[in-house]
Amino acid sequence: EPEVTQTPSHQVTQMGQEVILRCVPISNHLYFYWYRQILGQKVEFLVSFYNNEISEKSEIFDDQFSVERPDGSNFTLKIRSTKLEDSAMYFCASSQTSGARADTQYFGPGTRLTVL
């Protein structure tokens, strides 16, 4: 069964450093997302991406964040200068379509980001 994959599974970085989190969405999916989950809290939307551009972003997704689809398979989230409060699990998700009827988003296993 196709699945979303993410690398690395765990990333430790120093405050102020740049990190890139990588995702390979399900191959025939067209819509891509990043969410995050701070320990003990709910899963929160960060950004959605379609047709090589951002569709929507949340208040969390400030200028320190960027997303890119550098090739036909990868989808990346870059945090330019990490802060302590960026420590969280980051989940990539993808869905096949978007229309009047909600399409299921499938989530990857996550990358645990620890900022020291």
Place this chain on the structure above:
Amino acid sequence: EDQVTQSPEALRLQEGESSSLNCSYTVSGLRGLFWYRQDPGKGPEFLFTLYSAGEEKEKERLKATLTKKESFLHITAPKPEDSATYLCAVQAFGNRDDKIIFGKGTRLHILP
């Protein structure tokens, strides 16, 4: 503002003891309601999508139902391997994007 509230926060059951988890939602217009299962340190695993009031879906010991204001996840004769956090999430009309709004989840623990 679109909101999802899940109850209870935590639930401990004996193996075989059936129960229900509740998800109340407030949205401008519901495009879909999702149930996911999340194990510790893992990503949400898709269970069900419900689209309209009256709809029901089943998978093994789980059954999800939907009304205009809430959804229930019924678990029948649970086993210890059903222990996990169950997340409810909604997608609403009126957004440019397809973001999912999650509830805080119900932590379910099944005792052998």
